[in-house]
Amino acid sequence: MTKLQTGIILSAAAFFCLLYFGCDTKPKAHQQIEQQRNLNKSSTTIDALLKDAKSNMDVTQSATILGLETQLREATADSVKIENLKVLAGKWFEFGHPEISGYYAQQIAEKQEDSETAWSIAGTTYTLCVQRAKVEKIKEFCTERAVNAFESAISLNTENVAHRTNLALLYTENPPVENPMQGILMLVDLNKKYPEDIGVLTNLGRLSLKTGQFDKAVQRLEKVLTLEPNNVDATCMLAKVYEELKQGEKSSALQAKCVALTQ
Numbered sequence: 001m002t003k004l005q006t007g008i009i010l011s012a013a014a015f016f017c018l019l020y021f022g023c024d025t026k027p028k029a030h031q032q033i034e035q036q037r038n039l040n041k042s043s044t045t046i047d048a049l050l051k052d053a054k055s056n057m058d059v060t061q062s063a064t065i066l067g068l069e070t071q072l073r074e075a076t077a078d079s080v081k082i083e084n085l086k087v088l089a090g091k092w093f094e095f096g097h098p099e100i101s102g103y104y105a106q107q108i109a110e111k112q113e114d115s116e117t118a119w120s121i122a123g124t125t126y127t128l129c130v131q132r133a134k135v136e137k138i139k140e141f142c143t144e145r146a147v148n149a150f151e152s153a154i155s156l157n158t159e160n161v162a163h164r165t166n167l168a169l170l171y172t173e174n175p176p177v178e179n180p181m182q183g184i185l186m187l188v189d190l191n192k193k194y195p196e197d198i199g200v201l202t203n204l205g206r207l208s209l210k211t212g213q214f215d216k217a218v219q220r221l222e223k224v225l226t227l228e229p230n231n232v233d234a235t236c237m238l239a240k241v242y243e244e245l246k247q248g249e250k251s252s253a254l255q256a257k258c259v260a261l262t263q
Contacts, residue, residue, distance in 0.1 A: 044137040046103050053097050061095055082108055089125070098129035099142050106145060109152065116156040120163060123149030127166065130173045143174045164190055165199045172207065198224055202233050209241055217241045232261045 054062065068091060072084040085108045093101035102125040109118035126146035133139040150167040157163065168190065171183030184207065190200045201224045208217035218241055224234035239254035 044141045046100070049097075049099055049103075049138070049141070053092075053095075053100060057095070064091060065095075078111055082111055085111075093125070098125055098132060099138050102126035102129055102142060102145060106149060109149065114156060116153045116160065116163065119149050119153035119156065120166065122146075123153060123163075123166060123170070127170050127173065130170065139174055143170065146170050161190060161194050161197050162199055165197075165203060169203060196223075196227055198228055198231065201227075202231070202237075205234065205237055205241075209237055209244075212244075214241050214245050218245075230261060232258070235261060 054065070057065070065088075068084065068088045072081060072088065075081045075084055085104050089101045089104035089108070092098075092104065102122060105118075105122040105125045109115065109122045112118045123146045126142040126149060129142035130139050130146060133142060147167065147170065150163055150170065153160070153163040154167070165187070168183045168186035171186065173183075176182055187200060187204050187207070190197065191204060194200055201220045205217050205220035205224065208214070208220060218238070221234045221238040221241065224231050225238070228234070235254055236258040239251050239258050242248075242251035242254060
């Protein structure tokens with residue numbers, strides 16, 4: 001029997017095992033990462049987050065939150081509750097807890113089920129939590145809820161590219177273990193479908209700069225400036241790209257334009 005035949009038989013056997021017995025053929029390290037993520041996801045609740053956050057507040061912050069929570073409990077009209085929730089979300093964000101701010105933003109979205117904007121705001125707030133979280137269980141808490149929020153926004157308006165872009169960016173911040181390229185692939189697919197979308201191009205340019213793919217960054221960001229000559233993000237990023245490429249003249253000109261646009 002040849003080595004090729006042996007390889008085919010072993011592959012077929014592994015596949016049969018997976019289908020028939022439900023065997024897990026993933027590498028042990030991969031399994032451990034997934035198990036840890038599943039543990040993290042199930043070990044955090046909003047009550048636990050609130051308890052921990054409140055235990056580390058100063059007197060003024062505690063009094064502020066207590067007063068707002070009391071107003072929320074006493075509110076009867078949905079319109080008043082929503083306004084109270086907005087204030088609570090803002091205060092928690094101000095106090096450095098985007099995970100709790102996101103929770104209250106989600107509460108607003110649930111009361112305004114047909115508002116894609118409310119769901120988008122909730123998703124964005126949770127994404128900021130993902131970016132800033134230093135504790136893995138908080139990052140997973142926010143990731144799961146951000147996905148749900150953006151998917152809710154997408155379901156309300158399937159043609160709004162921004163919602164799909166935001167979901168893709170979330171996956172770049174905290175990639176799924178089973179598909180680490182998911183966010184980038186989503187952005188590439190969006191770029192194919194909407195080749196002149198400013199948000200998609202800008203974010204692809206940002207990722208290209210971050211990963212050192214400077215030629216791709218130039219291509220994408222230059223296209224943004226062709227479509228929107230005074231786009232601040234593209235101008236400022238492109239200045240950095242040309243600096244990395246040692247093209248000082250172009251970099252200086254764009255840096256000056258960046259400063260002018262941001263003043």
